[in-house]
Amino acid sequence: EDQVTQSPEALRLQEGESSSLNCSYTVSGLRGLFWYRQDPGKGPEFLFTLYSAGEEKEKERLKATLTKKESFLHITAPKPEDSATYLCAVQASAGTYKYIFGTGTRLKVLA
Amino acid sequence: EAGVAQSPRYKIIEKRQSVAFWCNPISGHATLYWYQQILGQGPKLLIQFQNNGVVDDSQLPKDRFSAERLKGVDSTLKIQPAKLEDSAVYLCASSRSGYTDTQYFGPGTRLTVL
Numbered sequence: 497e498d499q500v501t502q503s504p505e506a507l508r509l510q511e512g513e514s515s516s517l518n519c520s521y522t523v524s525g526l527r528g529l530f531w532y533r534q535d536p537g538k539g540p541e542f543l544f545t546l547y548s549a550g551e552e553k554e555k556e557r558l559k560a561t562l563t564k565k566e567s568f569l570h571i572t573a574p575k576p577e578d579s580a581t582y583l584c585a586v587q588a589s590a591g592t593y594k595y596i597f598g599t600g601t602r603l604k605v606l607a
Numbered sequence: 608e609a610g611v612a613q614s615p616r617y618k619i620i621e622k623r624q625s626v627a628f629w630c631n632p633i634s635g636h637a638t639l640y641w642y643q644q645i646l647g648q649g650p651k652l653l654i655q656f657q658n659n660g661v662v663d664d665s666q667l668p669k670d671r672f673s674a675e676r677l678k679g680v681d682s683t684l685k686i687q688p689a690k691l692e693d694s695a696v697y698l699c700a701s702s703r704s705g706y707t708d709t710q711y712f713g714p715g716t717r718l719t720v721l
Contacts, residue, residue: 539715
């Protein structure tokens with residue numbers, strides 16, 4: 497069964513304190529892995545898509561990486577405005593190509 | 608480019624009542640999705656449409672939930688009758704083609720069933 501596990505569930509950082517969020521997955525053939533950011537009361541906002549092991553994507557203070565079993569979202573020198581829930585989803589390369597989401601990591605960055 | 612629109616944003620109903628949600632996808636997007644997000648969990652796919660047709664409704668509780676997408680654009684999701692466990696945020700998303708394209712989400716409708 498396709499499955500996505502995110503850790504930690506919650507993370508508190510001081511402003512400027514870099515860290516990483518983990519997304520481990522099992523899927524019968526990975527077509528893509530997606531990272532979204534979700535603010536309270538809003539829908540998920542697309543950040544990155546990764547397709548193959550070794551691929552990396554960057555956007556401002558965020559960098560996403562992918563291996564054959566997991567993905568990391570690295571946050572460098574975070575700011576309070578980076579506080580949000582970060583969701584990871586995988587899409588299998590067969591069937592209906594639906595997204596399977598993890599439960600997310602709630603990030604709080606303190607000033 | 609306008610994003611995915613949803614209404615209402617909030618709804619409070621009594622159990623056993625019915626409720627309907629509306630979604631307007633990004634213009635030109637052929638694929639539309641309805642997700643249920645329970646507090647503290649990730650979104651769970653309820654139904655996926657490709658144009659007018661249903662691609663996947665395997666996780667839709669068909670005894671109480673129904674959805675339609677007329678003319679391949681707007682969509683409505685209905686719950687009848689609602690149960691307490693249906694309290695959640697209902698998210699609509701759309702993608703250009705479905706199979707390979709990124710999904711973009713609307714703001715969601717927060718449903719509270721009392």
